[in-house]
Amino acid sequence: MSLLALGVNHNSAPLEIREKVAFTESRLEEALREGCARSGASELVILSTCNRTELFVAYDGDVDCVALGHWLARFHGLAWDDLAPYCYQHVDLEAVRHLTRVGAGLDSMVLGEPQILGQIKTAYAQAQQLNVVGSQLNQMFDSCFTVVKQIRTETAIGANPVSVAFAAVSLSKRIFSRLDRSNALLIGAGETIELVARHLRENGIANMTIANRTLSRSESLAAEVGARSVSLDAIAEELVAADIVISSTAAPIAILGKGAVEAALRRRKHKPIFMVDIAVPRDIEPQVAELSDVYLYTVDDLKEIVEENKRSRQSEAVSAEQLVEQGVLSFEQKQREYRAVDTVKALRSHADDIRQSELQRALKLLARGDQPEVVLESLARSLTNKLLHAPSANLKRASAAGRDEVIPLADELFALGEYKSLDSENT
Structure with a gap:
């Protein structure tokens, strides 16, 4: 695998x-x-x-x-x-x-x-x-x-926590020194827009409107952050009052075009609009950036704010990278353990087959009246012999073939170090 x-x-x-x-x-x-x-x-x-x-x-x-x-x-x-x-x-x-x-x-x-x-x-x-x-x-x-x-x-x-949503709001604050005099139109109602809405509210935004395809979702979010809720069909009308537009939907194609923005600007008497398109694929047509009274930014334009964030968190990142490496080593160790699972299962199945066979033989001997002590001794001896027959024979063959590396592996597998030490002392 x-x-x-x-x-x-x-x-x-x-x-x-x-x-x-x-x-x-x-x-x-x-x-x-x-x-x-x-x-x-x-x-x-x-x-x-x-x-x-x-x-x-x-x-x-x-x-x-x-x-x-x-x-x-x-x-x-x-x-x-x-x-x-x-x-x-x-x-x-x-x-x-x-x-x-x-x-x-x-x-x-x-x-x-x-x-x-x-x-x-x-x-x-x-x-x-x-x-x-x-x-x-x-x-x-x-x-x-x-x-x-x-x-x-x-x-x-x-x-x-700093996110792309936070970066978008930070950029808004650079454009508008006082958000308490600005109106925001948020398009979408997913996690990113929820974060944007909360950041804007914390920064004292004057008015906030949330437009979404599923009205129930935008209504729920709007109730939480003190905003208005409208459907996507109302975007063109809402643009007229919007100073800040931040969009993040899952739409496969752009939902806000140059023509709609141009019409809104005329009704606004060309009062500028600040826009951030966080969506991928983009929600706002790139051509909107050609309009002189629009300041359109995408996720890639937020890099300056992001770089500031990186510098402040870099020392913590070093510690995090060390934990990542420890996690990778732990994963590797577990994978090595998993590779032995099939062999361990086979070994246990083999031992269980021998156990069942010898147990049935012992029960028959007891049923015919043989002495329990004799039956138990025979059972123990037979189990030992059968469990150790294949490993013993294979060890001898490996040693005879010059495969000396097998001997210390067997010592480790069966924990024989103590017994070999005792044998040496008694020799």
């Missing part, structure tokens, strides 16, 4: 590439089933966020990075040659290390951000529901969750 992590992220690929290989919620089930069938993988988890698309795979045989990469490109209507330069791959322990670093926020645009762990858990749960994960990925993800929990407990890398 082999493990593989293959994907793109904010370090390896620009936004226009990342959005092309993002998996939408509506096609995730199809992708999980097809990915296993077409790439030869026996287990598969797909992690798709605004900053990364990654496939975590287990193979029964050798890793086949090429087949998996070709499937990823083909699923999104791309040529592998066009996608390959932006992809990275990690095999076996490197894949375990990579997943753990991602879960701990060590590979995130915002160092130590906590959201990614929840996204990994969701991706893992979705794959479990479709029965496309087994023992190998179960062990890999369990190891990740254990180590990340330890990192969060023993280091301060997650103290004062």
